[in-house]
Amino acid sequence: MLSIALAAALAASAATPAWHDGLDWHGVHVSMSQDAQGSYTLAWPYGQRVIPVQPLHTDTASPLFDGLFAMAQDDLKQDSVTAIRDGAFDHGQPIPCQCFETGLKWPYVWTRDLSYSVDLGLWRFDPARSRNGLQFKLSDVRVPSAPQGLYVMQDTGSGGSWPISTDRVVWFLGAQHLLGDKAFAADVYRALGNTLAQDRQYAFDAGFGLYRGETSFLDWREQTYPAWTADNVVAIGQSFALSTNVLHYQALQLAASQADAHHDAKAASDYRAQAATLKTAINAHFWRADRGLYMSYLGGDGTPYDTYDLLGIALAITSGVADGERARQTLANYPTWPAGSPVIWPERADQPIYHNRAIWPFVSAYALRAARTVNAPSRIAHEIESVMRGAALYGSNMENYELLTQGQHVDEGKLSGPVVNSPRQVWSVAAYFAVVTEGVFGLTEDGHVEPKLPTSLVPMLFGQRTSITLNLPDRQITLQLPAHHDGNLLVADRADTHGTSTVVTLKAIQVQDTPLRTDAPLYAPTAPAAPVLTADAGSWHVQVDGKVMLFINGQRHGSIDGNGQLARQPGLLCVNATRIDAQGLESLHSPDICVGDVTKMAGNWPRMWMASATGNYRVSLDYANEHGPINTGITATVKMLLIRCAGSDEQRLPIVMPHSIGVQHSTWGRFAAKAGAGCQFTLDDGFNMSYLTHFAHYTGGAGGSDGPLNQADVRELVIAPLATETTTP
Structure with missing residues (x-):
């Protein structure tokens, strides 16, 4: 009887068109069915999930596609909470918040997770909850002597948080969609001015024209940065990341448009000029012509790193930082595997699976946006199928998947992973919404309908039908299939709107479509020891x-x-x-090994020094900051070094001293001095995240409920002349 049942199941599976009522992957079959009441059941060999009727629906030839849209809504409903909690805040007690929690295993709100989720479409589905969550990540200042204002919070992180990590400006990516609420819009404008000014003061390097700080989202150091950063994150704070710089570019653009709305022509002009020069600097420094790719990050002295990340590249394309041929080329040259696109490339053979060797649906959704921007049908289809497959295989919109198998966990001893993988991860839920609204139905951020649907997806979505429909709270979108679709991309031929209903008649076109890159080596070689x-x-x-x-x-x-x-x-x-x-x-x-003439000075402040020659010098501090572990906290020490040299204007250099293991060098800055000039060095207070009122709720370490803390054990002042030209062989 068992063999007969198995044979019948296999026959039914074979008779079901792929991606209609189910799919097969690595020997596993999943199916999606709908009952007469409209509920869906997703079933796989080890379980099933019943998905109740949802308020919004798609009507296509694929119950799998339609059912997964219902599942995303059900996941979002479970992520919609009245209180959040985290062990590092208020001793783990619930914090009232009508907002989205981050996932089953992450019942809190983090700036980057929420902001990317809102930007990917949650603003459409629950604007009030989206606003509430974003508002939760704003704070004023609790230190009377520090500059007052409203700031976006950088969450706890590498070396004691900001400015080792500086991607908090991603907040504006989500907030820009919710400016219809006047009170919230006023907070956005105020936070823009304060946050951008602070980042300009402490994270911007005028020499490179770039902002310093860690890659956005890729915040597990050893996964993406050299292994030696596990014990010392100063190099990360000194470095420049593509994604974080693109986010600053987008924030500057928003600031310019908001300044226009507030009739502040000078501020608008200043922000536009800063954005334009930042775009130029990004293209000058991050583009690697021999790879045809934008690098993920650069060393603090401009050292190029042969490493790439999909989120940074996708944001560069969708923001317009990468335009024309570079936009097309960088996406085409970023490799894929059958299961999807990795978030970093190349992978690390000595690191477990998490950011390394992994697919993250929210990043796939940004890659989908980038593919739509450059009209790449194969990539559009690839990212849509990857997001759908992951959700179908595991009955939820999971946090991430292993790259080669799209497994939710692969056992490889110490390299096993993904190390953490939460169901109903909110930015993965948002990714499925983006697949539906943008990827298939072509709904743009400004409400226009601009389908760019690969014809390869027609059998799944249309089957024998001539139209498919998306029903949203405020509108209905219907796509009508043309009689002939011999091209590779379906776009709008004409659109008719009556009330809230838009009917788009499609036409097939043939666009240049570079095949997916599937020949890339998987792993980078292991880094050598320092010379x-x-x-x-x-x-x-x-x-x-x-x-x-x-x-x-x-x-x-x-x-x-x-x-x-x-x-x-x-x-x-x-x-x-x-x-x-x-x-x-x-x-x-x-690691760098630095040699040459170095002067070290201890003692009380101010400290005096005389320049031996006219030129540029590098200055840092030897220090210890043991107020928290390397991977978290809010007490990275941030100071301003004031340098007054005879015959020169005062020079101000931000100095960052993140959490350390023993004594190490701080970040460094450049200053100029003339031969024989006496220079006075004074260390003034700066600003760190512990100064924000919100972090009075932080109970996971120093600088929180026990009061703000921006101190380190400062030892020697270290000065060395910079080389006048690059050494040659």
């Missing part, structure tokens, strides 16, 4: 482990095998190395 430099009669003897590529002061120097010599030159010489494998992939960089 060893020893003084050797007018030169530096360099010893490295095997054949490596040497970088000096941020510039590629050349390959070296085992040993070599570097000529001594005036100024600081900072050397690191990478390894390049047989496939041409380059590892992440080793």
Whole structure:
């Protein structure tokens, strides 16, 4: 009897068109059915989920597509709460909030998770709850001596949070959709001015024209940055990330348009100028021509890293930072696997699965937006199918999936993962909404209907039908199939709107469509150890482990095998190395080894020093900050170093001292001095996240309920002359 039943089930599965009533993946069959009352049942070998009738619905030829839209609504209903909680706030007690919690395993609200979710479409489905959550992430200041204002919060994070991480400006990506509420719009404008001014003061580097700070969302250091950052995040705070800079560009654009709305022509002009120069700087520094890709991040001295992330690239395309051929090329050159697109590439062979070797649906949704921007049918279809498949396989909109199998967990010993994987993760729920509203029905942010539907999806969505429909709270959208669709992309031929109903007649066109890149190597090589430099009669003897590529002061120097010599030159010489494998992939960089004339000064402030030569100098502090662990907290120490040199204007440099393990160097800055000039150094207070009123609720570490804290054990002032030109072989 068992064999007969199994044979019947297999026969039924074979008779069901793929992606209609179900799908098959890696030997697993899932099915979606609908009863007479309109409820759906999603079933797979180990369980099932009954999905109640939902207020919104799609009407297509695919019960799977329609049922997953109902499931996304049911997931969102479960994420809609009256209180949130986190062990690090109010001792884990519930905090009233009519908002979205982040997921089953993450019952709190985080700035980036919520903001990306709102931007992907939650503002359409529950604007009040979206606003409430965003409002929860704003705060005024509780330190009377600090600049007052309304600021977006950077959540607890790397080295004690901001400005090691600076992607809090993602908040404006979500907030821009909710400006119809006048009180909220006023808060947005105020927070824009305060937050952007603060980031300009403490995170902007005028020399590069870029904002410093960690990659957005990719905040587990060892997964994406060199392994040595596990114990020292200063290099991350010194570095520049593509995603975070694009988010600043978008925030500046919003600030300009809001200044226009407030009739402040000067502010609007200033914001537009800052946005324009930032776009130029991003394209000048992050574009890697030999790869045809935008790099994920750069070292603090401009060192190029051969690593890429899909969210940064997608945001660069959709924001307009990447335009024309670069936009098309960077998406086409970012690799895919059958299950979907990885959030980083190349992967790390020594790291567990989480951001590494993983698919995240919300990032896939941004890749879908980017693919629509550049008219890439194969990529549009690939991202839609990836988001759908993941939700169908596991009966919820999961946080993430393993790249090669789209598994929710793969057992590989110490590399097993995803390490954490929460059901009904709110930005994954938003990703499915984006697949439906934007990816299939072409609903744009401004309410226009601009379908860009790959013809490869016609069998799934239309079957034998000639039309499909989306029913939203305030409108109905119907797409009508043309008699012939021989091209690769369906777009609007004409649209007729009557009241809240829009009927779009489609037409097929043929666009240039680069095939998905499926030939990329999976793993990058492991980074080498730091070079060893020893003084050797007018030169530096360099010893490295095997054949490596040497970088000096941020510039590629050349390959070296085992040993070599570097000529001594005036100024600081900072050397690191990478390894390049047989496939041409380059590892992440080793730590820097810096040699040259260095002056260290201890004692009381102010401290005095005399310049030996006219030129530029690098300055930092030796310090210890043991107020919290490397991976979290709100007490990164942020100070302003005031430098007054005879014959020169005052120079102000932000100095960041994140949580440390023992004594280490702070972030560094550049200043200029003339030969023989006496310089006075004074350390003034800066600003950190503990200064915000909201963090009085933080009970997970220092700087919270026990009061603001922006202090470190400051040791020597460290000064070194910068090289006047790049060292050459």
